[in-house]
Every structure is written in structure tokens, then in C-alpha cells.
Amino acid sequence: MDSLQLLRKDTEVEIATAAGPTAFEIDELTAGYRERRVLRGISCCIPERRVTAIMGPSGCGKSTLVKALNRTLELMPGGAVTSGHVRFRGADLHGPAVDPRAVRRSLGIIHQQPVPFPMSILENVVFGARFHAICRRAEREAYARLYLEKVGLWTEVKHQLHESASRFSGGQQQRLCLARTLANQPQAVLMDEPCSALDPYATRRIEEHIVELRDEYPVIVVTHNVGQARRISDYVLFMVDGQLIEAGPTAQVFEAPQSQLARDFISGRFG
Amino acid sequence: MAAEITQAAPAPGFLPLPCGAMRSDRAFTVIAWGVGLVGLVLPLGILGFLLIEGMARLSWAFLTEAPAGFPLGSAGGIAPAILGTLALVAIGLGVALPLGVAGAIGLVEYAPEDSPWVRVMRFGAECLAAVPAIVYGLFGYAVLVVLFRLQISLISGALTLGLMMLPIILIGAEEALRGVERSLREAALSLGVSRFNVVRRVILPKALPGILSVTLLAAGHAAGSAAPVMFTASVAFARGTPALDAPVMTLPSHLYYVVSEGADLEQAYATALVLVVGLLLANGCAALLKRRLAR
Ligand SMILES: Nc1ncnc2c1ncn2[C@@H]1O[C@H](COP(=O)(O)OP(=O)(O)OP(=O)(O)O)[C@@H](O)[C@H]1O
Ligand SMILES: [Mg+2]
Numbered sequence: 001m002d003s004l005q006l007l008r009k010d011t012e013v014e015i016a017t018a019a020g021p022t023a024f025e026i027d028e029l030t031a032g033y034r035e036r037r038v039l040r041g042i043s044c045c046i047p048e049r050r051v052t053a054i055m056g057p058s059g060c061g062k063s064t065l066v067k068a069l070n071r072t073l074e075l076m077p078g079g080a081v082t083s084g085h086v087r088f089r090g091a092d093l094h095g096p097a098v099d100p101r102a103v104r105r106s107l108g109i110i111h112q113q114p115v116p117f118p119m120s121i122l123e124n125v126v127f128g129a130r131f132h133a134i135c136r137r138a139e140r141e142a143y144a145r146l147y148l149e150k151v152g153l154w155t156e157v158k159h160q161l162h163e164s165a166s167r168f169s170g171g172q173q174q175r176l177c178l179a180r181t182l183a184n185q186p187q188a189v190l191m192d193e194p195c196s197a198l199d200p201y202a203t204r205r206i207e208e209h210i211v212e213l214r215d216e217y218p219v220i221v222v223t224h225n226v227g228q229a230r231r232i233s234d235y236v237l238f239m240v241d242g243q244l245i246e247a248g249p250t251a252q253v254f255e256a257p258q259s260q261l262a263r264d265f266i267s268g269r270f271g
Numbered sequence: 272m273a274a275e276i277t278q279a280a281p282a283p284g285f286l287p288l289p290c291g292a293m294r295s296d297r298a299f300t301v302i303a304w305g306v307g308l309v310g311l312v313l314p315l316g317i318l319g320f321l322l323i324e325g326m327a328r329l330s331w332a333f334l335t336e337a338p339a340g341f342p343l344g345s346a347g348g349i350a351p352a353i354l355g356t357l358a359l360v361a362i363g364l365g366v367a368l369p370l371g372v373a374g375a376i377g378l379v380e381y382a383p384e385d386s387p388w389v390r391v392m393r394f395g396a397e398c399l400a401a402v403p404a405i406v407y408g409l410f411g412y413a414v415l416v417v418l419f420r421l422q423i424s425l426i427s428g429a430l431t432l433g434l435m436m437l438p439i440i441l442i443g444a445e446e447a448l449r450g451v452e453r454s455l456r457e458a459a460l461s462l463g464v465s466r467f468n469v470v471r472r473v474i475l476p477k478a479l480p481g482i483l484s485v486t487l488l489a490a491g492h493a494a495g496s497a498a499p500v501m502f503t504a505s506v507a508f509a510r511g512t513p514a515l516d517a518p519v520m521t522l523p524s525h526l527y528y529v530v531s532e533g534a535d536l537e538q539a540y541a542t543a544l545v546l547v548v549g550l551l552l553a554n555g556c557a558a559l560l561k562r563r564l565a566r
């Protein structure tokens with residue numbers, strides 16, 4: 001069984017040694033908003049074709065971390081990575097010749113609140129793909145169908161492709177956003193609490209998709225929900241207050257957490 | 272001596288409400304209705320008054336003929352004034368709308384957030400929007416008519432009106448753009464598309480109803496002001512289709528002439544009625560359009 005490597009800044013101790021290919025290498029990453037430092041020296045590796053869950057109490061910097069992983073952090077007012085490196089398959093995200101838009105396209109993100117764009121369902125799905133010239137105008141219906149089928153929306157929407165998406169339920173909207181991101185043909189998928197606005201049934205459907213995605217992409221899922229992390233993830237990163245406290249294979253972290261904080265969080269006493 | 276605690280029997284029915292609060296609630300309800308009624312009665316009253324006074328003169332001929340009689344305007348119609356006002360506002364909007372929306376997009380989407388320049392420009396636009404119409408008229412006369420030798424003409428008046436509408440549209444469009452949720456921008460940009468694409472396909476469609484509202488407000492303001500066109504575009508009499516380099520008649524200035532020359536007052540009421548009904552129609556169309564856009 002391959003496991004995750006984690007180098008902690010203060011101790012430089014390898015908690016677990018990695019086997020298997022690495023997708024993201026995060027090295028001494030610090031980031032924040034203007035004067036407010038949120039991430040303080042995060043170092044870890046995130047494996048290929050596995051689901052990695054990021055857990056931690058509210059405000060510990062989970063969203064900030066995933067945004068830093070695809071350079072959308074700098075879209076927030078004052079948001080910036082102040083030091084450290086993030087490498088995806090060996091390429092530095094902040095390298096001098098790197099266009100942040102190319103990074104964002106390659107590392108797709110799903111946000112907590114699904115936001116359909118003010119255009120038809122069809123246009124929503126191909127919005128990014130059209131810009132990146134992945135799909136030609138003539139073939140957008142076939143292209144959109146591919147991704148709507150992938151997220152299980154096709155049968156529900158095939159007769160209303162040209163209507164607006166605003167009357168969708170929350171779960172449908174979130175799946176539409178997933179289709180939109182996948183249609184961009186990313187190389188990894190990041191999700192920031194993708195189910196926190198959904199009911200248990202819709203949550204279950206999204207979770208099924210997450211598990212399917214694992215066959216094709218490295219997937220990172222931020223979640224508040226300990227049960228969800230347990231159900232869907234292969235690896236867990238546990239953060240408190242901008243620092244990585246614990247990391248490892250899900251079973252290991254849940255069965256034998258190393259730190260008291262993680263133990264309390266998992267048992268629901270804190271967070 | 273200890274107060275005797277009596278075990279009261281359960282009160283029948285429901286518990287009473289505090290009567291002071293109920294009284295002030297009732298008073299507030301009456302005031303709110305009263306104020307609302309004033310707000311409803313005033314515009315309806317003005318419209319009704321114009322209808323009663325001006326309806327008699329309103330006819331197809333009034334809308335399609337040039338003014339006649341002595342003093343001018345005591346007979347005939349107001350066709351050149353309608354055409355002149357339409358031309359002035361249309362050309363003025365042709366200048367002000369693209370500039371205003373582009374400026375707002377620059378301020379909201381491209382300028383760095385909370386940069387001092389944005390605040391300075393916004394403040395400038397707010398000051399400009401508060402400048403009285405007559406000052407625009409003077410400025411137009413001094414700069415366009417005299418300095419640029421554009422003469423008293425449709426183009427001078429339209430540019431003056433455009434200048435007057437610009438800050439209103441700029442401020443309104445900026446507000447409409449800022450009203451678009453952050454999360455929408457973030458979601459669109461995180462697909463790696465260009466900012467221009469996001470503005471054009473996501474932000475502008477969302478802000479369009481707001482931009483439409485403020486454009487109509489500005490256009491109505493421009494169509495109804497005599498002051499900015501008085502020295503830049505309008506004459507007492509013109510005929511034929513308006514030309515860029517020739518002066519035009521306008522509804523508000525015609526109204527002004529007719530009343531001040533002591534010509535037939537009923538003609539004046541009918542003119543005012545046309546102006547008001549025209550603005551109402553424009554507003555109605557905009558409301559319909561907004562409803563369609565919102566879907
Ligand atoms: N746009 C911002 N500007 C300034 N500070 C911010 C901004 N967004 C987040 N923060 C701050 O950064 C810290 C971490 O925020 P972040 O959203 O990353 O936390 P989180 O772990 O995702 O929390 P949650 O579980 O509630 O989503 C918080 O203390 C928050 O106040
Ligand atoms: Mg968050």
C-alpha cells in the first residue's frame with residue numbers, strides 16, 4: 001500500500017514515506033491576504049489518481065490552500081502566495097513563464113456554492129472549453145452531452161439544453177459546475193467543500209462522482225465532514241491554524257491519529 | 272409582610288398584547304399608507320392634469336405637423352420638436368452609453384481594487400452628475416459651439432447632452448457591475464478564461480438590467496431638459512429631418528418658447544403631455560425588456 005509523504009517544517013521528520021507517483025509537491029508554502037498570514041509553511045505531497053481529503057476546523061485555511069494550488073488565490077482581494085513552491089507534475093506553478101490562466105485551466109476547481117453562469121445550460125458546460133478552443137462551435141452539443149452524461153445530468157436536461165440553469169436544484173447546479181470544470185479537460189480536480197450546500201441525497205451523488213474521478217485525475221476534496229472524508233478519501237491532510245498537523249492514508253489517520261488535535265477532531269470533540 | 276402569591280386561574284383565551292406598542296404600530300401603518308398615497312397621487316395627478324388640459328389639442332396632425340400661427344406655436348403641431356429631441360437623445364446616448372459602460376468596466380473589473388485613482392474618478396463622476404444642467408449648456412456653448420466652431424447644431428447639443436448623461440450612466444453602470452456577485456467572477460475566472468471573456472459573457476449580462484435602468488433615467492433627464500440645448504442646439508423653428516450641422520427644435524425648449532411668448536397655453540399642455548407620455552412609454556418598454564432579460 002502506498003502512503004503519503006509528509007515533511008513537517010518544524011521537525012523535518014518524515015511521518016510516512018511515499019510510494020507511488022506524486023501529483024502535487026507543496027514546499028514550505030506560506031500564503032495569506034494582505035497582512036493576514038493564513039498558511040504558515042505547508043509541506044506535503046499529494047498523490048496521483050487518488051482522492052486526498054483536506055480536513056480541519058473552520059478558518060484553518062483549507063480554502064486558501066486549495067486556491068493556492070491552482071492560482072485562484074490571487075483573484076481574491078489581497079490574496080497571494082508569499083513564499084514557498086507548489087509543483088504540479090514537476091512544473092512550478094509560480095514559474096516566471098507560467099500563465100496563471102493555463103494553471104487554472106489545467107487544475108480545475110469546484111467551489112462550495114455552485115454558481116451557474118447567466119446563459120443556457122449548454123453554454124454553461126462549454127464556457128471554458130470554447131475559450132480554450134477544445135471544442136468547436138459546430139460540435140458543442142455532442143461535446144456538452146459527453147460531460148453531462150459523465151455527471152449524470154444528461155437524461156434530466158436533454159430537453160432543456162437551451163434554457164437557463166438558474167431553476168436547477170442545488171445538487172443539479174453542483175453537478176453542472178462539475179461538468180463545466182471537466183469539460184475544460186483539466187489534469188487535476190480540486191473541490192472546496194463541494195457538498196456543504198447540498199442535502200444528503202445530492203451529497204451521495206457527488207461523492208459517487210468523486211470516487212469515479214479518481215480513476216482519471218488526482219482529486220483534492222476539502223471537507224468539514226469527517227464521515228465524508230472517511231467514505232471517499234484515500235489520503236487525509238489534517239490542518240489546524242494554517243499548519244499541517246497530520247497526514248497519511250485515511251485508514252491510518254482515522255484508526256491511529258498521531259496527535260491529540262486530530263484525535264479530538266475525528267471524534268467530534270473539536271472543530 | 273411577604274406579598275401573597277396568588278395562584279391565578281389560567282387566563283381564558285390568548286394573552287393580551289402591549290397596548291402602547293400596538294398604538295404606535297397602528298400610527299405607523301397609517302403614516303406609511305399616507306406617504307405611499309402621496310407618492311402615487313402626485314405623478315398620477317400631474318399626468319391627469321396634463322391629460323385634461325392637453326388632450327383636446329392632441330391629434331394626429333399635432334404629432335405630424337410643424338408649428339404655425341402667430342406667436343409661433345399657437346397653431347399647428349410639434350413634429351420637428353419630437354424629431355429633434357429624439358435625434359439629440361439618440362446621438363447623445365450613442366456617445367455616453369459606450370463611454371459610460373466602458374469606464375465602469377474599467378473601474379470595476381480592471382482597476383486594482385481600492386486603488387486611490389478609482390476613488391478619485393468615482394468622486395469626479397459623482398460631482399459631474401450633480402452639476403446643474405444649465406452649466407452643461409454653458410460649457411457646451413463655450414467649448415463646442417464657439418471654440419470648436421460646431422455652431423448651434425444638432426451635434427453640439429447631442430454632445431452636450433452626452434456629456435450630461437455620461438456621469439449618470441457611469442455611476443449607475445459601476446453600481447450595477449459591482450452588484451454582480453464576487454463568486455460569479457471567481458467561478459468564471461477559475462476556468463482559466465480571460466477577464467474580457469468573463470466581462471462580456473458573464474458579468475455584463477448580469478448587470479444589463481441595472482445598466483438599462485440608469486440609461487433610461489439619464490435619457491429621460493436629457494430629453495426633458497431645456498437648459499443644455501438652449502445655447503447649443505435649439506431654435507424656435509425648424510422643419511424637415513434633423514441634420515447634424517443644423518439646429519433643431521426640441522420638446523422642452525418649444526414648451527418654453529410657447530409659454531414665454533404667451534402663445535396658446537393649451538398647445539403647451541399638449542406638448543408637455545407628449546413629452547411625459549413619451550417618457551412613460553420608454554420606461555414601459557425598458558421594464559418589459561428587463562423582465563425578458565431577467566428570465
Ligand atoms: N478574502 C479574504 N480576505 C481576508 N481574509 C480572508 C479572506 N478569505 C479568508 N480569509 C481569512 O483566512 C482564514 C482562512 O480562511 P479559509 O477560507 O481558507 O478557511 P477554511 O479553512 O476554508 O474555513 P471554512 O471551513 O470555514 O471554509 C480565515 O481566518 C479568514 O478569516
Ligand atoms: Mg473554506
